[in-house]
Every structure is written in C-alpha cells, then in structure tokens.
Amino acid sequence: MAFITIPNVTIKAISACVPKNTESNYDYDWITPEERALLVKTTGIEKRRVASENICTSDMCFEAAQKLIHDLSIDKNEIEVLVFVSQTVDYFLPATGIILQERLGLNKNTMAFDIMLGCSGYVYGLSVISTLISTGKFKKGLLLAGDKSTFSVSKKDKSTYPLFSDAGTATLIEYDEHAALMDFNLQSDGAGYKAIHIPEGGTRVRWNENTLKPIEIEKGIIRNKSNLWLDGVEVFNFSLREAAPNVQNLINYNNTTIDDYHYFIFHQANKLMNESIRKKLKLAPEKVPYSLKDFGNTSSASIPLTMVTQLQDKNLANHNFIFSAFGVGLSWASCAIKNTHIQLLPLLEI
Amino acid sequence: MTIEEFINKIESEIEEFPPGTLKPDTNPRELEQWSSMHALILIALIDSEYNVTISGEELIKCLTVNDLYNLVQSKLS
Numbered sequence: 001m002a003f004i005t006i007p008n009v010t011i012k013a014i015s016a017c018v019p020k021n022t023e024s025n026y027d028y029d030w031i032t033p034e035e036r037a038l039l040v041k042t043t044g045i046e047k048r049r050v051a052s053e054n055i056c057t058s059d060m061c062f063e064a065a066q067k068l069i070h071d072l073s074i075d076k077n078e079i080e081v082l083v084f085v086s087q088t089v090d091y092f093l094p095a096t097g098i099i100l101q102e103r104l105g106l107n108k109n110t111m112a113f114d115i116m117l118g119c120s121g122y123v124y125g126l127s128v129i130s131t132l133i134s135t136g137k138f139k140k141g142l143l144l145a146g147d148k149s150t151f152s153v154s155k156k157d158k159s160t161y162p163l164f165s166d167a168g169t170a171t172l173i174e175y176d177e178h179a180a181l182m183d184f185n186l187q188s189d190g191a192g193y194k195a196i197h198i199p200e201g202g203t204r205v206r207w208n209e210n211t212l213k214p215i216e217i218e219k220g221i222i223r224n225k226s227n228l229w230l231d232g233v234e235v236f237n238f239s240l241r242e243a244a245p246n247v248q249n250l251i252n253y254n255n256t257t258i259d260d261y262h263y264f265i266f267h268q269a270n271k272l273m274n275e276s277i278r279k280k281l282k283l284a285p286e287k288v289p290y291s292l293k294d295f296g297n298t299s300s301a302s303i304p305l306t307m308v309t310q311l312q313d314k315n316l317a318n319h320n321f322i323f324s325a326f327g328v329g330l331s332w333a334s335c336a337i338k339n340t341h342i343q344l345l346p347l348l349e350i
Numbered sequence: 351m352t353i354e355e356f357i358n359k360i361e362s363e364i365e366e367f368p369p370g371t372l373k374p375d376t377n378p379r380e381l382e383q384w385s386s387m388h389a390l391i392l393i394a395l396i397d398s399e400y401n402v403t404i405s406g407e408e409l410i411k412c413l414t415v416n417d418l419y420n421l422v423q424s425k426l427s
Contacts, residue, residue, distance in 0.1 A: 035385050038366065042387050159386070218386070233406030236390050240397050276394050 002186040003253050009130040010179040011340060012140075012172040013072055015064040016301065016308040017348040018165075019051040025162045030155065031220055039162055044271025048165035048296040050150045055350060057088045058096045058103075060168025061144035063348050065104055068170045071345055074140065076105055081132050081141040082112040085125035085300045087328070088148040089114060100144060111138070118196075119267050119327025121145055121300030123335050126171070126323070127184045133175050143171040147299035149228070152198055156214075156222035160230050163270060165296030169304035180338035185250040187242070192330035195234040200225035235327065239273050243326045244280035247334045250322070254336055258283065260320055261336070263311070267325035268292045268302040277324075299327075308344050316342055351400075351426075356419045363395050364388065374416040396422055 024047050025040050040046055051060070061084065069076060082104075084097030101112040111132070117124050122145045129141045146168030153160040200211045211225045223229060243266075251258065264283055266274050268291055278288050289310035291302070298305050303323050319340050326332035353374050361369045366383040378384055378392075393404050402425040404418075412418040 034383070035387075038385050038387050042391060220386070231406065232386075233389055233393065233409065236393060237403055237405060240394070241403060272390055272394050276398060279398060 002184075003250070004127055004131070004184040004186070005254070006127070006130045006134045006182040006184070008136065008175055008177050008179055009133050009182055010174050010176040011337060011342050012174045013068055013343040013345060014169065014171045014304045014307050015068040015345040015348070016167060016169040016305045017060040017064040017067075017350060018049040018167045018295065018305070019055055019060070020349045021050050021052060023048050023050050028162050030161070031158050035158070035220075039158070042270070042272050043163060044290065044292040045163060045296045047294050048150075048162070049167065051148050051166040055148070055166075056090055057086045057146045057148045057166070057168050058084070058090050058100055060148075060166065060350065061146050061170060062100060062103055062168075063350055064168055064170035065100070065142055065144060067345055067348055068172055069104070072172065072343070074172070077107050078139040079106050079142055080110055080138040081129060082106060082110055083115060083125050083129045083141065083143050084113070085115045085117055085121040085143065085145040086147055087116055087118045087121075087299065088151050089116075097144070104142075117329065117331055118147060118299045119269070119302070120325040120329060120331040120333050122169075122303045123184070123323050123325045123333040124186060124331070125300070126173075126335060127186060127333070129173055130182055133173055136175060139175055141173045143173060145169050145171070145304065146301040149297070149299050152226065152228040154223045154227040157227065158220040159232050160228050163297045164228075165298050167295065167298040167301035167305050169301045169308070171304055181254075182338075183250060183254040183336040184333065185246055185253065185335070186333040187246060187331070189238075189330045192234065192238055194229075195231045195238065195330060196328040197229055198226065199229060236273055238330055239269060239326050240276055242332050243277045243324060246326075246332055247281060247322060247324050250334045250336055256336065261322050262287065262319040264288050264322045264324065265303050265306050267327060268295070268297055268306060269327065270297065307342070308347055312344050312346065316340060316344070351423070353416060353419045356422070357415060359399060360392070360395065360415075364391055372415050374414065374419070376415050377413055378415065392418075400426060402426060
C-alpha cells in the first residue's frame with residue numbers, strides 16, 4: 001500500500017466557488033414524482049449548481065484563488081507551485097494549470113501542471129503538492145481542484161444527471177517547520193476503469209459519426225458516447241469495499257485511533273453510500289459533515305467545498321481531520337491532517 | 351436466517367416495500383414501486399446486515415426474493 005508521511009507542510013486556507021445557477025432535483029421531470037422523492041431520499045441531493053456554457057472549472061478555481069490571495073494578502077511571488085486537479089480542463093492541451101499561472105499573475109518561476117483525477121483528486125493533489133513543498137524549495141503552493149461534471153452528463157440519464165454539480169476550489173499550502181506530520185494512504189485499481197468513464201472522444205476511440213448517437217441503456221437512461229457512463233452498482237460496491245479499510249489502514253499506519261479525529265470529510269458521492277461508509281467506521285454523525293443536500297457530487301471539489309460550506313462557523317484551531325475520497329479511476333485515498341489552523345473563506349458564487 | 355426473517359428485514363428497512371409486499375416468489379423488479387435505486391438500497395442493506403457483497407451481475411440473475419435469499423445464504427456459509 002502506498003503510505004506517505006510528509007513533514008513541514010501546513011494547509012493555510014481553503015476557498016471555494018460555485019455557479020449561481022441552481023437546479024432542484026424536485027424539478028427533474030425526466031423521472032416520475034415518486035422516483036424523484038426516492039432519489040432525493042436515497043442520494044440526499046436536493047439541489048445542484050450547474051455552470052453555464054461560458055464558465056469552465058478553471059474560472060471557478062480562478063475566482064477561489066483570487067479571493068484567497070487577496071483576503072490573506074499573499075505575496076504572489078511566494079507562490080512557487082500550482083497544481084490543477086480536474087477532469088474538465090479548458091483544452092486537450094496545454095495544461096490548464098499553466099494558463100491559470102498567468103491569469104493569476106504568478107511569477108514565471110512557478111512550477112505549474114495538471115493532475116487528471118476526479119473524485120479522489122483532492123487527496124491525491126494534496127499528497128503531490130505537499131511532497132513538493134516539503135522539500136523546502138517552495139514557500140507556498142496553490143492546489144486548485146474542481147470539476148464541471150455537468151459538462152458531460154446526459155440530461156436523460158437518471159443515474160448521473162441528478163447527482164453531479166459544479167464547483168472549483170483553491171487551497172493554500174505552506175512550508176512550515178512546526179507543522180504536524182501529514183499521512184496519506186493512496187490506492188488505485190485500473191481494472192475498474194469502465195465503471196465511470198467517457199467512452200469516446202479521446203485517443204483510444206476518436207470522435208466519430210456515431211459518438212453523439214443516443215443509446216437507451218434501460219428505462220430512464222439514455223446516453224451517447226461523449227457522455228459520462230456510470231455503472232452505479234459497481235461503483236457502489238467498490239466504495240463499500242474499499243473506502244472504510246483505506247481509512248482504517250491509514251489510522252493503523254500512523255498509530256492513531258478514530259477518536260483522535262474531530263472531523264472525517266468524505267468525498268460527497270451520495271447519502272446511501274457515504275452513510276454506509278460512516279457506519280462501517282463507526283463514526284458519530286456529528287463528525288461527518290455533508291454538503292450533498294445543496295451541492296451534490298462535485299467530484300474533486302467535494303472535500304474542500306464541504307469544509308467551506310459546513311465548517312465555516314466552527315473554531316478549527318488544533319483540529320485533526322481525516323479526508324477520504326473514492327471514485328473514478330478507480331482511485332481512492334485518505335489523509336490525516338493534524339493540529340490544523342485552516343482558515344475557511346466564505347463561499348463565492350459566479 | 352430463514353427466508354421469512356430475510357423478507358422481514360427487507361420490509362422493515364425499505365419503506366416502499368411495506369410488510370406483506372414480498373413473497374419468496376416475488377420478482378421485486380415487477381413491483382409497481384420498484385426503482386433501479388432499490389438495487390443499491392438492497393445491496394447496502396445486505397452489506398450492512400450480513401456483511402455480504404452482491405455484485406451487479408449476481409443481482410440481475412436473481413429473479414425472485416428466494417433467489418436473492420439463496421445467494422446471500424451461499425455467501426454466508
């Protein structure tokens with residue numbers, strides 16, 4: 001198992017941005033009112049944020065990062081690494097993180113690149129940027145994580161459309177010799193790559209004359225091959241099987257116990273899945289905040305968005321957190337962050 | 351676990367299947383209130399109650415409640 005321990009790195013602040021445009025699952029008329037009620041009850045998702053055509057993931061991350069730099073009066077020259085985590089990039093190439101380096105007015109000495117991960121992306125991105133900063137060669141770093149998942153879901157797919165929502169986030173990471181150790185447990189299983197995927201439009205299967213042809217999978221599920229394909233049962237079973245042991249193994253690895261942590265912030269998949277994982281780990285409900293109700297599944301933004309929207313008014317000084325994320329890849333990871341002093345900025349809307 | 355206990359467990363946990371809805375030879379998918387969401391709800395219930403994982407393929411092959419019961423039993427033993 002890929003366990004990593006990282007010294008000398010602290011999470012300074014988190015900012016998040018969502019589109020103003022809100023859709024309600026109670027208005028999702030592709031399915032019957034009875035199905036809608038069951039959907040909301042089971043997934044816990046009432047509302048979703050849907051970005052308009054002209055808003056990309058990078059725009060939401062840009063706003064979140066700008067706010068963070070401004071409010072904390074950060075000297076931009078001290079930001080020496082930028083990592084953009086997303087599966088909804090501006091272009092096939094170049095990497096969106098590089099475009100963001102210039103847009104944010106960062107120095108040309110900034111190391112900027114993308115990581116192409118979804119649900120697990122925030123924890124993975126955090127492990128990569130923290131490893132770099134831990135070397136002592138970078139004073140500060142920006143982790144920009146988010147997705148415009150509504151870009152690829154079919155409105156006529158009841159298994160995806162009512163779940164996904166858009167958001168972009170920015171996390172400021174800093175070199176700090178007094179920081180507590182960060183511990184990570186990172187895992188992957190490419191055997192499940194088809195459980196969540198977009199079949200065509202990449203280099204494996206190019207766009208072709210059939211790519212946009214609608215295909216009825218079952219009643220209520222019509223997709224084409226440029227859409228997101230989700231095998232709900234397989235993803236559900238994967239998460240039930242892997243998420244809780246990944247967290248438990250991390251806690252065993254760093255010689256702590258469940259009780260040592262104030263909050264467990266999980267990727268926001270759906271309520272049925274997340275509650276199953278919470279019960280497996282025997283966590284008290286008050287330790288496990290949710291942003292699902294108002295923001296759905298926001299892919300790599302879900303952990304920082306949950307922090308910003310659910311813990312804004314809490315005093316988080318010297319708190320210990322577990323972040324745990326699981327999904328597309330298949331990829332899953334958790335991390336333990338101790339003695340934090342994370343500043344959470346108010347949620348932005350564009 | 352008997353089939354009656356299995357059915358009672360499902361009917362007490364899943365609101366849309368009130369007591370008396372399911373018989374051993376019922377095909378849940380043919381019930382008016384069945385939704386594909388119930389597949390996930392059943393999988394979560396069986397996982398938490400019996401610590402048994404049911405794959406999508408296995409679930410599709412279960413045509414009746416009795417088939418599902420037998421599948422869970424076979425994984426318990």
